[in-house]
Amino acid sequence: MYSEKTLNRFRKPKFSGEMKKADAVGEVGNFKCGDIMRIYLKVKNNIITDIKFKTYGCVAAIASTDMICELIKGKTIDEANKLTSKEVVKKLGDMPAVKIHCSVLGLNALKEAIGNYKKKHKKN
Amino acid sequence: MIYLDNAATTKVDSKVVKKMLPYFEKEFGNSSSIHERGLKAKEALENSRRIIANSINANPKEIYFTSGGTESNNLAIKGIAFASRDANKENNHIITTKIEHKCVMDACKWLETQGFRVTYLNVNQEGFIDLKQLEGSITKNTILVSVIHGNNEIGTIQDIEAIGKICKKHGVLFHSDACQSFTKTEINVVNQGVDLLTINAHKIHGPKGIGALYIKEGIKITPLNHGGGQERNIRSGTENVPGIVGFAEAVKIADKKNIPKMEKLRDELIDELLKIKGTKLNGPRNNRLCNNVNISFKGIEGEAIGGDLNDNGIASSTGSACAERNLDVSYVLTAIGCSHEEGNGSLRLSLSKYTTEKEIQTILKVMPKVVQRLRSISPYGKV
Numbered sequence: 001m002y003s004e005k006t007l008n009r010f011r012k013p014k015f016s017g018e019m020k021k022a023d024a025v026g027e028v029g030n031f032k033c034g035d036i037m038r039i040y041l042k043v044k045n046n047i048i049t050d051i052k053f054k055t056y057g058c059v060a061a062i063a064s065t066d067m068i069c070e071l072i073k074g075k076t077i078d079e080a081n082k083l084t085s086k087e088v089v090k091k092l093g094d095m096p097a098v099k100i101h102c103s104v105l106g107l108n109a110l111k112e113a114i115g116n117y118k119k120k121h122k123k124n
Numbered sequence: 125m126i127y128l129d130n131a132a133t134t135k136v137d138s139k140v141v142k143k144m145l146p147y148f149e150k151e152f153g154n155s156s157s158i159h160e161r162g163l164k165a166k167e168a169l170e171n172s173r174r175i176i177a178n179s180i181n182a183n184p185k186e187i188y189f190t191s192g193g194t195e196s197n198n199l200a201i202k203g204i205a206f207a208s209r210d211a212n213k214e215n216n217h218i219i220t221t222k223i224e225h226k227c228v229m230d231a232c233k234w235l236e237t238q239g240f241r242v243t244y245l246n247v248n249q250e251g252f253i254d255l256k257q258l259e260g261s262i263t264k265n266t267i268l269v270s271v272i273h274g275n276n277e278i279g280t281i282q283d284i285e286a287i288g289k290i291c292k293k294h295g296v297l298f299h300s301d302a303c304q305s306f307t308k309t310e311i312n313v314v315n316q317g318v319d320l321l322t323i324n325a326h327k328i329h330g331p332k333g334i335g336a337l338y339i340k341e342g343i344k345i346t347p348l349n350h351g352g353g354q355e356r357n358i359r360s361g362t363e364n365v366p367g368i369v370g371f372a373e374a375v376k377i378a379d380k381k382n383i384p385k386m387e388k389l390r391d392e393l394i395d396e397l398l399k400i401k402g403t404k405l406n407g408p409r410n411n412r413l414c415n416n417v418n419i420s421f422k423g424i425e426g427e428a429i430g431g432d433l434n435d436n437g438i439a440s441s442t443g444s445a446c447a448e449r450n451l452d453v454s455y456v457l458t459a460i461g462c463s464h465e466e467g468n469g470s471l472r473l474s475l476s477k478y479t480t481e482k483e484i485q486t487i488l489k490v491m492p493k494v495v496q497r498l499r500s501i502s503p504y505g506k507v
């Protein structure tokens with residue numbers, strides 16, 4: 001059902017974990033599916049230098065969020081904000097249609113985190 | 125692969141395969157034909173019918189072959205519904221439960237669109253119906269009570285004898301879906317007062333696509349398949365003779381001695397898994413199918429546990445929303461009061477006669493690691 005790339009990400013996520021002094025955190029939950037996603041960002045000069053995630057989720061949620069993290073590391077926050085679910089799924093080598101929404105979860109958490117970051121920096 | 129998804133389907137026993145093979149190339153006749161080949165097929169068919177009838181204390185002519193559990197359940201429920209309403213249009217009420225297999229549930233839901241009224245009985249935390257609620261739900265318009273015998277998700281075995289008594293007292297027909305319990309616990313349609321019983325082959329090491337409906341003699345039922353008049357006009361269509369022969373062989377070789385063996389492994393699995401922190405057993409400790417284990421793990425999703433177990437060569441199943449096409453948590457788990465999180469974190473391990481102590485030991489070694497890994501990824505992993 002899942003692609004080998006998805007399964008490999010699920011088996012050995014590179015970005016799972018917590019971040020102590022994150023510059024921004026984004027959390028979203030979709031209780032219909034039961035998934036909860038949290039993303040931590042470190043940002044320097046508008047560039048995402050580090051990223052971590054925690055999820056209460058399924059195989060698709062874990063694998064796609066890990067892929068998102070890889071795709072946005074080193075990018076500016078505006079670039080990261082433009083990442084689409086299509087690109088993520090393509091990188092993972094397809095995903096069952098019913099699972100696409102699980103991969104959107106990571107992106108939503110990312111957008112939440114970026115939004116929080118921008119809000120914080122406007123004030124300062 | 126350690127196969128612990130036997131509630132979904134089982135490996136066909138090689139003795140069953142051997143019995144079936146001649147009926148593909150050699151004795152391939154149509155049991156309705158009047159020549160030698162046809163007679164041989166007919167003989168095999170009736171012999172199989174006898175074996176299956178004996179196993180539930182029925183008369184051979186009360187056994188009707190179908191394409192499996194889904195068809196038997198549909199035939200039982202819709203067939204009785206239509207036949208009863210044809211007799212008297214006030215006959216329009218059916219009672220079932222909130223933990224039926226999807227095919228019973230959806231047949232009942234469809235009947236609601238056809239003018240029937242359906243009561244879905246609640247179950248308690250262990251999945252048992254309340255007999256008083258059942259009796260209280262029967263009205264003068266009630267025609268049928270349909271209650272699953274052994275539940276496919278949480279293993280609860282209902283007291284069908286007590287249900288049968290209540291139905292008899294009120295002159296209401298009683299149907300039970302026994303796909304999961306057949307050969308795994310005592311079934312005697314006479315003593316237990318069952319009027320219609322659904323069984324199939326692929327849960328008992330027989331082939332897929334073959335099942336039967338027991339219909340007590342004298343009960344009027346409207347057929348769903350019209351055609352050549354096979355199965356005494358109740359189920360038209362050329363009989364699946366190889367499947368039927370395989371079904372009968374599976375019944376014949378089912379050995380009661382496997383039940384306590386599975387129970388022992390089941391209990392070991394339950395006891396040890398419950399030692400992992402943040403776990404909960406779904407379904408009862410007693411009156412539980414000998415091969416069913418269903419446990420919820422806090423903070424992680426069953427779908428992800430299943431993914432990790434698969435990587436470790438273990439086949440399991442889950443009631444998690446993310447494994448479902450419609451993204452809802454299993455309605456059976458919801459009915460026994462599981463929270464969304466508990467339903468999502470559920471894992472079903474179902475054993476068979478082939479399951480070994482060594483396999484159980486392997487799972488018990490793998491499971492804590494899987495749970496720990498997924499909890500380390502989860503924001504709710506600290507339990």
Ligand SMILES: Cc1ncc(COP(=O)(O)O)c(C=O)c1O
Pocket residue numbers: 131132191192193194195197225227272274275276301302303304324325326333334335
């Ligand atoms: C309790 C129960 N009823 C009905 C069915 C459906 O049977 P079948 O797959 O033979 O149509 C199953 C198995 O899927 C089952 O477990």
